[in-house]
Amino acid sequence: MNGELSVGIAGLGTVGAGVVRLLQENAAIIAARAGRPVRVVAVSARDRTRDRGVSLEGIRWVEDPLVLATDPAVDVVVELIGGASGAARDLVEAALAAGKPVVTANKALIAQAGGDLAGLIRGGPGIRFEAAVAGGIPVIKALREGLGANRIASVSGIFNGTCNYMLTRMRDEKMEFADVLAEAQALGYAEADPSADIDGVDTAHKLAILAAIAFGRQVDFGAVHVEGIRRISAVDIAFADELGYRIKLLGIARASEAGIETRVHPAMVPENSALAKVDGVNNAVVISGEPVGDIVIQGRGAGAGPTASAVVADLIDLARGRQTPMLGMAPDALRSEASVPMAAHRGAYCLRLMVLDQPGVIADVTAVLRDHGISLETMLQRGRSPGDVVPVVIITHETDEAAMAAALVQIAALPAVQEPPALIRIEQA
Amino acid sequence: MNGELSVGIAGLGTVGAGVVRLLQENAAIIAARAGRPVRVVAVSARDRTRDRGVSLEGIRWVEDPLVLATDPAVDVVVELIGGASGAARDLVEAALAAGKPVVTANKALIAQAGGDLAGLIRGGPGIRFEAAVAGGIPVIKALREGLGANRIASVSGIFNGTCNYMLTRMRDEKMEFADVLAEAQALGYAEADPSADIDGVDTAHKLAILAAIAFGRQVDFGAVHVEGIRRISAVDIAFADELGYRIKLLGIARASEAGIETRVHPAMVPENSALAKVDGVNNAVVISGEPVGDIVIQGRGAGAGPTASAVVADLIDLARGRQTPMLGMAPDALRSEASVPMAAHRGAYCLRLMVLDQPGVIADVTAVLRDHGISLETMLQRGRSPGDVVPVVIITHETDEAAMAAALVQIAALPAVQEPPALIRIEQA
Ligand SMILES: NC(=O)c1ccc[n+]([C@@H]2O[C@H](COP(=O)([O-])OP(=O)(O)OC[C@H]3O[C@@H](n4cnc5c(N)ncnc54)[C@H](OP(=O)(O)O)[C@@H]3O)[C@@H](O)[C@H]2O)c1
Numbered sequence: 024m025n026g027e028l029s030v031g032i033a034g035l036g037t038v039g040a041g042v043v044r045l046l047q048e049n050a051a052i053i054a055a056r057a058g059r060p061v062r063v064v065a066v067s068a069r070d071r072t073r074d075r076g077v078s079l080e081g082i083r084w085v086e087d088p089l090v091l092a093t094d095p096a097v098d099v100v101v102e103l104i105g106g107a108s109g110a111a112r113d114l115v116e117a118a119l120a121a122g123k124p125v126v127t128a129n130k131a132l133i134a135q136a137g138g139d140l141a142g143l144i145r146g147g148p149g150i151r152f153e154a155a156v157a158g159g160i161p162v163i164k165a166l167r168e169g170l171g172a173n174r175i176a177s178v179s180g181i182f183n184g185t186c187n188y189m190l191t192r193m194r195d196e197k198m199e200f201a202d203v204l205a206e207a208q209a210l211g212y213a214e215a216d217p218s219a220d221i222d223g224v225d226t227a228h229k230l231a232i233l234a235a236i237a238f239g240r241q242v243d244f245g246a247v248h249v250e251g252i253r254r255i256s257a258v259d260i261a262f263a264d265e266l267g268y269r270i271k272l273l274g275i276a277r278a279s280e281a282g283i284e285t286r287v288h289p290a291m292v293p294e295n296s297a298l299a300k301v302d303g304v305n306n307a308v309v310i311s312g313e314p315v316g317d318i319v320i321q322g323r324g325a326g327a328g329p330t331a332s333a334v335v336a337d338l339i340d341l342a343r344g345r346q347t348p349m350l351g352m353a354p355d356a357l358r359s360e361a362s363v364p365m366a367a368h369r370g371a372y373c374l375r376l377m378v379l380d381q382p383g384v385i386a387d388v389t390a391v392l393r394d395h396g397i398s399l400e401t402m403l404q405r406g407r408s409p410g411d412v413v414p415v416v417i418i419t420h421e422t423d424e425a426a427m428a429a430a431l432v433q434i435a436a437l438p439a440v441q442e443p444p445a446l447i448r449i450e451q452a
Numbered sequence: 453m454n455g456e457l458s459v460g461i462a463g464l465g466t467v468g469a470g471v472v473r474l475l476q477e478n479a480a481i482i483a484a485r486a487g488r489p490v491r492v493v494a495v496s497a498r499d500r501t502r503d504r505g506v507s508l509e510g511i512r513w514v515e516d517p518l519v520l521a522t523d524p525a526v527d528v529v530v531e532l533i534g535g536a537s538g539a540a541r542d543l544v545e546a547a548l549a550a551g552k553p554v555v556t557a558n559k560a561l562i563a564q565a566g567g568d569l570a571g572l573i574r575g576g577p578g579i580r581f582e583a584a585v586a587g588g589i590p591v592i593k594a595l596r597e598g599l600g601a602n603r604i605a606s607v608s609g610i611f612n613g614t615c616n617y618m619l620t621r622m623r624d625e626k627m628e629f630a631d632v633l634a635e636a637q638a639l640g641y642a643e644a645d646p647s648a649d650i651d652g653v654d655t656a657h658k659l660a661i662l663a664a665i666a667f668g669r670q671v672d673f674g675a676v677h678v679e680g681i682r683r684i685s686a687v688d689i690a691f692a693d694e695l696g697y698r699i700k701l702l703g704i705a706r707a708s709e710a711g712i713e714t715r716v717h718p719a720m721v722p723e724n725s726a727l728a729k730v731d732g733v734n735n736a737v738v739i740s741g742e743p744v745g746d747i748v749i750q751g752r753g754a755g756a757g758p759t760a761s762a763v764v765a766d767l768i769d770l771a772r773g774r775q776t777p778m779l780g781m782a783p784d785a786l787r788s789e790a791s792v793p794m795a796a797h798r799g800a801y802c803l804r805l806m807v808l809d810q811p812g813v814i815a816d817v818t819a820v821l822r823d824h825g826i827s828l829e830t831m832l833q834r835g836r837s838p839g840d841v842v843p844v845v846i847i848t849h850e851t852d853e854a855a856m857a858a859a860l861v862q863i864a865a866l867p868a869v870q871e872p873p874a875l876i877r878i879e880q881a
């Protein structure tokens with residue numbers, strides 16, 4: 024606990040350069056909160072010649088990041104390369120095997136390999152990953168420590184700023200998905216290959232991590248039901264508005280009698296709910312616990328600054344010697360609670376169909392729903408135009424996912440139904 | 453770190469009984485997160501015969517709480533008596549002097565005697581007080597640890613559920629202050645002597661604590677400018693609504709070139725801001741930091757459950773051996789930054805006058821404002837009724853508090869002004 028905490032950073036992209044900058048700019052505050060200076064002594068990235076907008080003077084450059092894992096001059100390895108395998112994983116495994124603490128922002132790695140990594144930790148601080156979920160929002164600390172006395176009923180939220188930005192733009196500007204995506208890519212808010220974001224995988228990584236901590240069990244990324252936002256169209260957003268809802272890409276983890284339900288999908292949330300009001304690139308988390316009730320935390324979920332804030336918070340904890348097991352409890356205290364399959368979900372649904380405007384279509388659709396025991400709450404059809412394709416929106420009462428899925432197959436096969444139906448779940452979030 | 457953490461609790465009222473219940477009901481979860489069982493071994497209150505709705509079986513009853521401070525069977529003293537002096541303070545001082553860690557929910561004590569108590573801590577865990585601010589919201593942990601890498605620009609929020617409930621009711625039901633107060637007292641939301649809540653003192657206690665942690669300096673309760681909500685009337689709320697604002701009792705701590713400004717007063721916040729949407733007994737905190745940006749945390753700020761959640765979180769940290777200095781940094785790292793007096797504040801104001809509806813009144817009022825260099829943004833006068841007393845509302849552009857205060861004295865003295873003017877500051881919160 025004496026002297027400085029020496030940090031080796033692998034990866035000097037958005038986050039890595041942000042961490043170097045933050046440790047320089049707020050050095051005095053960080054040293055005061057950490058009880059000692061926190062200093063970058065070595066860095067590694069692919070291209071040594073690249074200008075990273077931060078001074079690397081006096082910092083050792085390492086060609087092979089793996090060297091950091093066993094370098095006696097490095098107290099902590101900060102992994103900011105990214106990816107669930109390859110250089111990032113090799114480095115983290117080597118560091119943990121060498122008994123060196125690791126700090127990472129790598130949600131893919133923790134979600135997909137968290138269990139294996141946990142097995143490498145032999146006491147000590149192990150691996151910390153506050154930045155992996157919701158950027159600057161200290162939600163992992165809140166769940167593991169600040170709300171540690173609570174029995175968690177659910178954790179849900181908006182964990183992907185790219186998707187939230189796109190859905191916000193679609194609503195504000197009445198734009199179509201493809202146009203907003205192109206715009207977001209041009210602005211750098213979405214990657215050239217946007218699939219990890221818009222197909223919900225990134226949200227699922229974060230949700231799997233939060234669920235493990237909230238419910239005290241191993242990370243189970245494979246159990247997460249994942250749907251993205253590609254199918255959402257401007258007409259869905261307009262209908263949702265009319266019905267008093269906003270459409271958000273949510274991650275939801277909920278405990279029930281049957282086990283833990285984890286799912287990522289677009290959802291309609293009431294316009295006056297906490298999550299409905301979270302716009303643009305912001306993230307938000309709602310934690311429901313007994314006895315604390317609902318805690319809502321909102322903030323920026325990505326970007327150099329907020330993510331670096333979380334990485335350095337982990338470094339401060341290490342500098343102070345504050346230890347918490349990876350998932351908030353010792354491995355042998357983790358429960359082996361079942362994951363509930365999506366087919367067992369119950370909820371209300373919004374179904375949007377593109378149908379030929381001709382007599383009998385609605386009767387055919389509602390007959391299918393009736394046959395599956397699904398009762399309707401609202402049916403909306405706007406802009407009659409006989410012979411053309413028009414949207415029809417149906418809101419159901421609470422029903423079984425399995426029944427809904429079966430009904431959907433039959434509805435999609437009706438001759439008058441012209442496109443695959445869009446299904447959006449309704450959440451009271 | 454082996455064996456159980458033995459807890460002695462002094463005070464078995466709302467919070468004390470809540471802590472006993474929580475440690476029983478969530479014993480397994482708490483033990484898993486704490487790494488060992490956390491068990492109440494001794495309790496103390498005034499009336500041994502009183503039914504507290506929890507089982508005290510197997511727990512030793514202590515007549516004099518002071519005994520807990522030196523009891524070798526007690527690892528931690530939990531002070532839940534309340535009050536800045538008397539039994540609560542005696543107990544905390546004795547425990548710290550004996551080197552025993554203390555957990556408390558007592559904001560009055562920390563705000564008014566925090567500096568003295570800090571002086572009694574000789575290394576070790578010292579005193580913890582997550583429950584003292586914003587009940588179940590883990591805001592102290594967020595500021596000291598989760599956002600520890602940030603230079604904090606401001607911390608503000610709604611820290612008193614009683615006032616927020618009353619202001620919400622006044623708006624929803626168009627009720628007057630006195631009637632809402634009577635109702636809140638009947639429902640148990642306000643105390644028989646409500647002054648600590650409605651005069652802003654409770655909010656000021658909490659703000660003083662947050663400001664100390666946010667800006668890394670000693671607690672300076674005396675520097676907080678404090679105004680309560682007694683002067684707010686239904687007409688103010690109606691005008692605010694019309695202008696697109698909500699009225700909230702805010703605590704605001706902000707860093708400026710001149711030092712730290714800390715103030716508690718009713719404020720008009722834009723209806724689409726985060727704090728405007730916090731209704732009823734909820735609390736919310738907005739933390740602005742560099743580089744994290746704005747973090748908003750919302751939740752229940754009082755009551756047995758949320759407060760116990762925070763007390764037990766502190767116990768879990770103690771059980772795990774996680775230590776943090778009282779104000780997030782060692783005493784010698786604290787800065788001695790100046791507190792900025794309220795007279796140096798700059799902001800926009802809403803001034804509500806009750807004036808005789810007669811020619812020339814507005815001209816007189818605006819002349820006074822002009823003479824003090826205060827420029828008007830909006831002037832509203834509703835329901836003309838010559839010869840009667842009518843409300844007039846004036847919104848100013850940003851101006852000096854000192855100028856405003858001087859103008860107010862002159863305006864109050866105008867013959868046509870029939871009541872002391874009500875002044876509500878405008879915040880962009
Ligand atoms: N960006 C965000 O807002 C954000 C938010 C939360 C979490 N994260 C996570 O943070 C991590 C980093 O993200 P990022 O956005 O900073 O990524 P990035 O900008 O793509 O940076 C990646 C860095 O890793 C380096 N790198 C790649 N392969 C390497 C190798 N084999 N050896 C050494 N260095 C290698 C690259 O070097 P060169 O620069 O030389 O090519 C680059 O500096 C990811 O896990 C991501 O999921 C990011």
Ligand SMILES: NC(=O)c1ccc[n+]([C@@H]2O[C@H](COP(=O)([O-])OP(=O)(O)OC[C@H]3O[C@@H](n4cnc5c(N)ncnc54)[C@H](OP(=O)(O)O)[C@@H]3O)[C@@H](O)[C@H]2O)c1
Binds near residue numbers: 465497559583
């Ligand atoms: N209530 C909340 O929602 C809340 C929220 C946040 C923080 N807090 C803080 O938590 C603390 C406790 O609040 P509370 O609402 O629980 O108060 P409370 O209901 O009035 O309980 C006070 C307890 O202290 C006991 N007590 C009083 N004087 C004592 C003495 N000399 N020796 C031993 N015990 C004594 C009382 O004993 P008897 O029961 O025998 O009279 C009672 O059990 C206060 O500092 C308060 O500010 C409360």
